[in-house]
Amino acid sequence: MKSDVLEELRTEVMRRRTFAIISHPDAGKTTLTEKLLLFGGAIREAGSVKARKANRHATSDWMEIEKQRGISVTSSVLQFDYKGHRVNILDTPGHQDFSEDTYRTLTAADSAVMLIDAAKGVEAQTIKLFQVCAKRGIPIFTFINKLDREGRNPFDLMEEIERVLGIRSVPMNWPIGMGRELCGVYDRMKHQVERFQGNNHDTIEVHKVDDYRDESVRSIAGDYLYEQLCQDLELLDVAGDPFDLEKVRRGELTPVFFGSAINNFGVQTFLENFLELAPAPTPRKSQNGEVEPLSPRFSGYIFKIQANMNPAHRDRIAFLRICSGRFERGMTVRHVRAGREIKLSQPQQFLAQDRDIVEKAYPGDIVGLFDPGIFRIGDSLAEKEDIVFDELPTFSPELFAKVTVKNAMKHKQYQKGIDQLTEEGTVQVFYSTSGFDETILGVVGQLQFEVFEYRMKVEYGVDIELHRMPFQFARWLVGDKIDTSKFRINSTVVRDKKDRLVALFESEYALRTAMEKNPDVTFLETAP
Ligand code: GDP
Numbered sequence: 173m174k175s176d177v178l179e180e181l182r183t184e185v186m187r188r189r190t191f192a193i194i195s196h197p198d199a200g201k202t203t204l205t206e207k208l209l210l211f212g213g214a215i216r217e218a219g220s221v222k223a224r225k226a227n228r229h230a231t232s233d234w235m236e237i238e239k240q241r242g243i244s245v246t247s248s249v250l251q252f253d254y255k256g257h258r259v260n261i262l263d264t265p266g267h268q269d270f271s272e273d274t275y276r277t278l279t280a281a282d283s284a285v286m287l288i289d290a291a292k293g294v295e296a297q298t299i300k301l302f303q304v305c306a307k308r309g310i311p312i313f314t315f316i317n318k319l320d321r322e323g324r325n326p327f328d329l330m331e332e333i334e335r336v337l338g339i340r341s342v343p344m345n346w347p348i349g350m351g352r353e354l355c356g357v358y359d360r361m362k363h364q365v366e367r368f369q370g371n372n373h374d375t376i377e378v379h380k381v382d383d384y385r386d387e388s389v390r391s392i393a394g395d396y397l398y399e400q401l402c403q404d405l406e407l408l409d410v411a412g413d414p415f416d417l418e419k420v421r422r423g424e425l426t427p428v429f430f431g432s433a434i435n436n437f438g439v440q441t442f443l444e445n446f447l448e449l450a451p452a453p454t455p456r457k458s459q460n461g462e463v464e465p466l467s468p469r470f471s472g473y474i475f476k477i478q479a480n481m482n483p484a485h486r487d488r489i490a491f492l493r494i495c496s497g498r499f500e501r502g503m504t505v506r507h508v509r510a511g512r513e514i515k516l517s518q519p520q521q522f523l524a525q526d527r528d529i530v531e532k533a534y535p536g537d538i539v540g541l542f543d544p545g546i547f548r549i550g551d552s553l554a555e556k557e558d559i560v561f562d563e564l565p566t567f568s569p570e571l572f573a574k575v576t577v578k579n580a581m582k583h584k585q586y587q588k589g590i591d592q593l594t595e596e597g598t599v600q601v602f603y604s605t606s607g608f609d610e611t612i613l614g615v616v617g618q619l620q621f622e623v624f625e626y627r628m629k630v631e632y633g634v635d636i637e638l639h640r641m642p643f644q645f646a647r648w649l650v651g652d653k654i655d656t657s658k659f660r661i662n663s664t665v666v667r668d669k670k671d672r673l674v675a676l677f678e679s680e681y682a683l684r685t686a687m688e689k690n691p692d693v694t695f696l697e698t699a700p
Contacts, residue, residue, distance in 0.1 A: 178468060181498055181534065184258070185465045188536035189450050190493075192262040192278050194302060195287035196295035200317045204287060204433040205250065205261060211443055212252025212259060249491070249538040257447045260538060264301075271617045272597055273476055275567050276549065278304050280475045280493040280538060283311040283450040286426065290316050290323025290350070294336045302337050304567075310454075311420050313446050314341060314428040320368075320435055322351035326404070330428065342413050343428045344445060345438065346405060349397045356392075357430050357438055358384050358401060360408075361415070361445075365392050368437050376437070420449060453536030456495045458552070459560040463496050465535035470497030470505060471554040473561040474547050477596040478540075479627070488596070489540040490547040492519075497555060499533040508552040508560055516553075518542040549597045566668075566699035568646045569600055569614025572676060573621060573638040582634045589632035594669060599624050602646075602666040602674060605656060612666055612676075613638070614646060643676035645683055648700055651693035658689050672699065 195201045250261040262281050264274045278284065284305045288294060305312055316329060323329075330341050345357040348365070356367040356377075363384075367377040381388055384405045390398040419425035427449065431438020455462040456473070463471055476491040499519070507514045519530045519539045530539050541547070550564045577586050590611070594601045599620050604610035615621055621638055628634045642662075649665070654673055656665040662682035665675050675695070677683040687695055 177498070178466075181468065182466055184498075184534040185536065186452050187256055188258045188260065188453055188534065189283070189447055190260040190262065190281055190453060190536040190538070191283045191285055191446075191450060192264055192281040193285045193287055194264070194278070194298060194305065194312075196289070196292070196297040199287045199289045199292070199295070199298075200433045201287055204285075204315065204317065204439065205263065207433055207436050207439045208259070208261065208443060209250060209252055210436075211440060212254045249540075251537075254443065254447065258536075259447070260536060262538065271615065271620045271623075272567050272600075274301065275304050275616070276475050276564055276597065279308070279564055280491075281305075281310065282452070282454045282536065283313065285446070286312050286314045288314060288316050288329065288333075290318050290329065290430070291321060293324060293329055293332050299336060302339075306337070306339070306423060307565075309423040311423055311450060312339065312426045313442075313450065314426045315433075315438075315442055316428060316430045317433050319347055319350055319357075319430050319437070320354055320432040326430065327407075333426070333428075339426050340413050340419075340424065341426045341428045342415050343408060343430070344415070345430055345441065346401065346408070347430045348393050348401050353397065354432075355394070355397055357441075358389070358405065359441065360384075360405070365389055366438070366441065367392060368432075368435070376440075417449065421451060453495075453534075456493075457562045459562070460558075463559060463561070465496050467496040468498075469555040469557065470499055470503065471495045471552065471559045471561075472499070473553070473564075474541075474549060474551045475564060477543065477547060477549060479596060479631075488543040488545065488547075490543040490551075492539050492541055492553065494533055494535050494537050494539065495561070496535055499530075499537070499539065501531050503555070505553045505555050506558060507546065508554060508558050509548070510546065514546070514553075516541060545592070548595045566600065567616060568697045569616055570644055571615050571618060571621070572641040572643045572646075573613050574641055575611045575613060576637045576639070578635040578637060582632075585632045586628070586634045586636070589628050589634055593624060593627060598627070600668070602668055602676075605665050605667055605673075612641065614676075641676075642678045644679065645677045647675050647677070647683065647695040647697065649673040649675055649693050650696060650700055651690075654693055655690070659686055661685060668699065670699075 193201050250263055252259050262277050264277050286298060286302060326347060333339060333341050344361055345359045347357055348355040354368050356365055358365055363381055365379040365381060369377060379392060385402055393401060413425060416425055420427060429438060429442040431442060433439060453465045455464050472492045472494040474490045475493055478489045501519055502515065502517050504513050504515050519541055533539050552559055552561045577583060590601060593599060600614040602612040602614060625636060625638060628636050659665045659675050662678035663675055663686055665673055668674050675686060
């Protein structure tokens with residue numbers, strides 16, 4: 173590679189930030205995303221993200237389910253430029269019925285934004301998504317939203333973040349009042365008061381001060397809020413964690429920002445701090461060692477496969493996270509698992525507006541590749557060499573169902589459907605070890621069952637019936653002598669697609685009992 177191309181690669185990598193927003197439904201993710209896109213000029217009007225969601229509902233076909241339930245099953249990538257940075261937001265399904273796709277999408281992010289509703293605190297889905305991020309040790313930035321409403325005490329929220337998620341936090345700004353009394357926030361880093369403007373939120377009034385004790389803060393906030401602010405910040409100065417970028421980068425400390433997405437209050441400050449503190453695309457692990465983004469040869473991996481985004485076609489889109497080098501349209505790369513070269517002629521990127529054809533892309537970027545059925549989740553693509561990225565983790569399903577095919581004549585199509593849909597990661601499949609030919613599906617969200625059933629019918633013409641099973645946990649079993657007869661009480665042992673033994677449990681109690689009875693066996697939450 174020529175030096176000017178290397179220089180270009182360096183510039184492009186350094187200016188990129190690729191992240192996901194993790195939150196519980198209704199915390200305000202759509203609203204925040206929209207405001208971020210507005211700053212980037214990627215959309216012109218507020219409401220576009222929602223409108224686009226609605227539009228997608230109107231045009232998709234198997235996603236009829238989305239329409240019926242008014243939720244978004246699909247996740248896409250939004251890209252915009254802001255002050256020289258190129259920002260990629262990995263959009264993850266926000267409904268309670270989220271799926272493994274949500275988890276897998278997080279593996280493509282270099283950092284995460286944790287969005288919390290100030291009145292509700294840390295909620296169930298946030299915990300699950302946080303844990304996936306924490307396992308990778310990626311930096312997490314917290315935005316506490318809906319400051320314009322009566323919320324919980326900020327100290328309570330910090331305490332909950334630490335107790336429930338096990339991460340320390342450092343407030344970058346601090347609310348001056350809340351709800352109807354909201355006056356604004358005090359920026360602890362820049363030493364300024366940012367005043368909340370009620371109905372006119374386009375301009376934030378900023379007052380530079382020497383210190384929060386400054387008398388001019390009193391004149392802005394009034395006596396009562398001023399005293400309270402001083403008290404809070406004195407406590408934070410003494411007892412709180414100091415800001416430490418290294419700890420933030422290791423995912424041990426989360427910077428916290430307060431604001432109100434719908435009022436566009438605190439969003440820009442958040443964005444600017446985030447862009448400064450969040451990492452550029454980070455190296456990815458592979459069987460050949462760590463792959464550095466600046467390494468000149470192109471490489472990447474598929475983290476998600478999406479069927480039928482465009483109802484006019486029956487094709488699939490495979491989402492590729494670029495890990496190193498420069499991607500160019502029409503380039504020929506190694507499809508490592510298949511052991512052959514392929515030409516990437518139709519890469520598509522999903523911008524806020526529309527589908528665009530990508531000519532060039534860089535590490536941190538996500539491109540959608542046209543997939544005639546040749547990709548699987550976790551596949552590596554690389555220029556000239558055989559890089560094999562570490563397998564994506566298989567997450568423990570929490571819901572299980574036995575499948576029966578209503579028409580035995582359709583067995584061949586059924587098998588084809590099972591193969592393709594499990595490759596796409598729609599569901600996980602297990603087989604019984606009891607001698608009966610039983611297929612069990614495992615998912616993390618109820619919606620995955622519905623999508624599976626629907627697609628089996630519409631795409632493969634197979635009517636199936638799903639019978640829910642009472643299991644709640646799956647553990648991959650590792651050991652020399654595994655005696656499956658020791659897994660009888662409220663549990664069963666099955667095999668996964670790769671023939672590994674997996675035990676399913678009805679309760680935590682059943683799991684603990686089995687662990688006690690089988691001290692030589694290792695129980696893994698994700699596939700080995
Ligand atoms: P999502 O489910 O996380 O994508 O949440 P939405 O962005 O759709 O927001 C859920 C609800 O919260 C909507 O009614 C929003 O208008 C509202 N909301 C979002 N941000 C704020 C905020 O800062 N203050 C208030 N009061 N409401 C908000």
